[in-house]
Amino acid sequence: MSDTQWPLWEVFTQKRQGAPHEHAGSVHAPDKEMALQNARDVYSRRNEAISLWVVPSEAIVASTPEEVGSFFDPANDKAYRHPNFYKTPGVTLD
Amino acid sequence: MEKTTNPLFEYCLRLGDTSLILSQRLGEWCGHGPILEEDIALTNIALDFVGQATAFLKYAAQVEGKGRTEDDLSFLRDAREFRNLLIAEQPNGDYGQTIMRQFLVSTFLYYFYGELKSSKDSMFAALAEKSLKEVTYHLRHSSSWVIRLGDGTEESYKRMKSAIDELWLFTGDMFDMDEVDKTLITQGIAVDLNKVKASWDKKVKEVFTEATLAIPENVFMVKGSHEGKHTEYLGHLLAEMQVLPRSFPGAQW
Numbered sequence: 001m002s003d004t005q006w007p008l009w010e011v012f013t014q015k016r017q018g019a020p021h022e023h024a025g026s027v028h029a030p031d032k033e034m035a036l037q038n039a040r041d042v043y044s045r046r047n048e049a050i051s052l053w054v055v056p057s058e059a060i061v062a063s064t065p066e067e068v069g070s071f072f073d074p075a076n077d078k079a080y081r082h083p084n085f086y087k088t089p090g091v092t093l094d
Numbered sequence: 095m096e097k098t099t100n101p102l103f104e105y106c107l108r109l110g111d112t113s114l115i116l117s118q119r120l121g122e123w124c125g126h127g128p129i130l131e132e133d134i135a136l137t138n139i140a141l142d143f144v145g146q147a148t149a150f151l152k153y154a155a156q157v158e159g160k161g162r163t164e165d166d167l168s169f170l171r172d173a174r175e176f177r178n179l180l181i182a183e184q185p186n187g188d189y190g191q192t193i194m195r196q197f198l199v200s201t202f203l204y205y206f207y208g209e210l211k212s213s214k215d216s217m218f219a220a221l222a223e224k225s226l227k228e229v230t231y232h233l234r235h236s237s238s239w240v241i242r243l244g245d246g247t248e249e250s251y252k253r254m255k256s257a258i259d260e261l262w263l264f265t266g267d268m269f270d271m272d273e274v275d276k277t278l279i280t281q282g283i284a285v286d287l288n289k290v291k292a293s294w295d296k297k298v299k300e301v302f303t304e305a306t307l308a309i310p311e312n313v314f315m316v317k318g319s320h321e322g323k324h325t326e327y328l329g330h331l332l333a334e335m336q337v338l339p340r341s342f343p344g345a346q347w
């Protein structure tokens with residue numbers, strides 16, 4: 001199967017009422033209707049979803065591996081940012 | 095092959111065989127679809143038809159009461175004993191032809207099951223309701239492709255047009271009614287195909303108009319599915335579909 005050159009869409013599936021839509025994967029499609037249809041065929045054929053979202057992949061802005069340091073490190077060494085110092089009933093924190 | 099004397103059995107075979115043969119045709123696309131997503135879509139549809147075929151042929155076996163199973167009916171009958179619509183056995187051709195065949199059949203099944211839902215036979219009514227959900231999606235899938243390809247490029251339009259020319263002559267067979275239909279209609283079990291035809295005509299016209307495709311006129315219609323008079327393609331299809339159970343009788347997996 002050759003590359004169709006159709007745009008890529010990211011697919012999000014909701015497993016049950018009230019659950020968040022989670023990233024399931026991606027599909028190729030020429031437009032949004034077909035993207036939804038393809039998403040249904042590829043990601044919800046075994047009862048995996050009750051709701052689907054499709055989003056053009058190009059609409060997603062992602063952080064890059066180079067940014068890992070500046071983006072995420074600052075949170076690592078500041079224990080006071082984490083609610084570790086008081087007990088929350090029924091919740092275990094690492 | 096003479097028609098059997100049990101109209102309900104005949105009717106079950108018509109429904110089950112059409113689903114079975116069409117599922118086999120669609121299954122041929124597995125691994126060969128034009129794009130991954132469509133490969134999966136067509137085989138999904140094929141699997142829906144396997145489910146429908148299993149249900150209707152199981153019921154057929156039960157109605158017949160001779161101890162045969164749905165597998166016996168699928169794998170141990172010859173072409174003349176099959177009652178599937180002629181259009182279902184037509185070759186896949188290119189992707190456009192497969193889609194056109196699917197659209198014409200799905201439109202038929204959509205309205206057919208819509209009517210069969212109110213059958214006085216509770217098994218038919220239940221199976222129709224279940225199948226209708228599946229067929230609604232098949233119709234959505236195939237009609238959106240007919241529109242895209244018809245109203246697409248010069249090449250895709252040409253291919254859709256020739257798909258219509260290949261298939262249109264088998265559409266009359268879908269609406270052919272004989273004494274089996276008449277007997278079961280008076281009992282409130284079967285569907286009046288004239289009603290289905292009116293809705294089918296309207297829907298096909300609507301989609302073709304959007305797809306910039308013309309409805310052929312004055313086409314000679316080939317019929318014969320009710321008598322098991324098939325086109326040359328069914329025998330070849332069955333040879334492939336039935337080879338395993340016929341070579342290894344009673345094989346299990």
